[in-house]
Amino acid sequence: MTPASHAPAASPFRWQALLGALAALALGFVATPARAGEEIRVQKAVSTVSSRYGQSWQDVSITLLVKNLAYHKEVSVSMKQPDGTWADLAxxxxGPAGSGLSGHEIWKVTRMYASWGVDPQPSRDLxxxxxxxxxxxTYWDTNDFNHHRVGRGDGPYQPYNPVLVAASFWRDNGDLDVSIDVKNLAYAKNVTVVYxxxxxxxxxxxxxxxxxGYTSGYAYISSPNVQGVERWQAHIPALPGNVVLFAVRYEVGGQTFWDNNFGVDHQHTRP
Structure with a gap:
């Protein structure tokens, strides 16, 4: 699903551009800022804190959808550090997005903040x-100047996407399980895997x-979490063939949302 783009009127645009410039200076950005539309969008962020054998660590991943405006580009996440400074994480x-989002690419930031080592990096809220x-x-997604915020142990955060596949895996008997994260837009809802x-x-x-509730590695995540994201799971019985193509349909409040892996469908190959 591609987040909607809302084109501003000519007069408000000048004020928003000025606010963008002030926000950029506050964050220490040195490149000329531009108001972000569909040039870059945070698709999903996941933060978990795991503990085992007396050690703890935080795993962070942030998925970005970027419009391919030129071959040479720099894509990053500017993250606030525990000391209040900002650092760019490349x-x-x-890979490219699918035909439904032609001209866009998928980029990703991953980090692990460990509680051990020569230079300890304790867990932190994002x-x-x-x-x-x-x-x-320079284009940026500032979440309407509010910044994106995720607690260290929140789990998934989906600012624009109502439904995204979290994982899929084969069982020993050949069945396929699909884990899905949906925004809790209403109590009554239907989530279906079409394959x-x-x-x-x-x-x-x-x-x-x-x-x-569920575990992710050695971390536990409640469902729904504080970001209003629920975990759902579908079970696909063993069928002939070694490759399963699938997408997820999310029906809620009279609306239907899809996750088809940015237009290329999700694919899982039998091991």
């Missing part, structure tokens, strides 16, 4: 903005069920 290129510099211009084992010559559906 993102890595993942406050960040996304930054994209290309052709002498195919023959390249969409035929399609099948598997209903997902709500999960009240």
């Amino acid at each position: 993102a890595s290129y993942v 406050e960040f903005v996304a930054k994209y510099t290309v052709a002498g211009q 195919s084992t023959d390249g969409w010559a035929t399609a099948h559906e598997a209903p997902a069920a709500y999960v009240s």
Whole structure:
């Protein structure tokens, strides 16, 4: 799903551009800022804190959707540090988005903050903005100047996407389980995995069920979490074929949202 773009009127644009420039100076940005539309968007951030054998660590991942304006570009996340300063965390290129989002790319930032080592990096709550510099211009996603904020143990945060696949894995008997994160937009909802084992010559559906809490590695995450994200899980029975293509349909409040992996469908190959 692509977040909607709202084009401002000519007069408010000048005020928003000025606010963007002031915000950039406050954060220490040196490139000329531009108002972000669909140039860069935070798709998902996940922060978990794990503990084992007396040690603890924080795993952070932030997925970004970036409009491919030129080959040479710099994509990063500007993260507020525990001492109040800001640091740019470089993102890595993942791949192109699908046909539904032609001209866009997926980038990702991952970090682990450990409680051990020569230079300890204790866990921290996250406050960040996304930054994209290309052709002498800088675009950023500041969450309407409020910054993106995720507690250290919150789990998933989805500022614009109502539904995103979290993981999928094969069981020993050949069944496939799909874990899904949805924003809790209303109590009554339906979450369904639509899948195919023959390249969409035929399609099948598997209903997902709500999960009240779950583990991620050695971390526990409540559902819904403080970000209003619920975990749902679907079970696909063993079927012929080695490749399963699937997408997720989320029906809530008279609306239907899809996660089709940015237009290329989710794919899981049998091990």
